[in-house]
Amino acid sequence: MAKFVGIYNNKGGVGKTTVTLFLADFLSSITIRGKKSRVLVIDFDSQSSCANAILGLERVTELKREGKTLSGMLKSMINNKRYNLYKRREKRE
Numbered sequence: 001m002a003k004f005v006g007i008y009n010n011k012g013g014v015g016k017t018t019v020t021l022f023l024a025d026f027l028s029s030i031t032i033r034g035k036k037s038r039v040l041v042i043d044f045d046s047q048s049s050c051a052n053a054i055l056g057l058e059r060v061t062e063l064k065r066e067g068k069t070l071s072g073m074l075k076s077m078i079n080n081k082r083y084n085l086y087k088r089r090e091k092r093e
């Protein structure tokens with residue numbers, strides 16, 4: 001079962017990114033109830049420090065150029081959802 005951990009603080013420079021990266025690294029290295037854990041880090045920070053650290057600055061720059069950011073993904077999900085709902089309704093008729 002998935003567990004969600006949010007790391008947030010209004011204050012800057014207090015270690016949010018550092019804690020996130022080390023916690024993600026630790027959690028991804030352990031086995032829970034016989035299952036190797038898997039970790040997904042979602043970087044909501046527009047500075048994309050976590051993404052830069054995990055994927056590398058070059059790849060992140062490339063993804064930003066292609067519009068493959070969190071906001072881009074959410075916009076696309078919203079559009080696709082509308083599209084899918086329309087399609088499903090069409091199928092039922």
Ligand SMILES: Nc1ncnc2c1ncn2[C@@H]1O[C@H](COP(=O)(O)OP(=O)(O)OP(=O)(O)O)[C@@H](O)[C@H]1O
Nearest residue numbers: 009010011012013014015016017018019045047049
């Ligand atoms: N436990 C710690 N002990 C000492 N220094 C630390 C510790 N955790 C983080 N730092 C250092 O503090 C600085 C700020 O850390 P970090 O970038 O993780 O903070 P942040 O809250 O993500 O900052 P921002 O608000 O800019 O995103 C970095 O230089 C980091 O190396």
Ligand SMILES: [Mg+2]
Nearest residue numbers: 016017045049
């Ligand atoms: Mg940060």
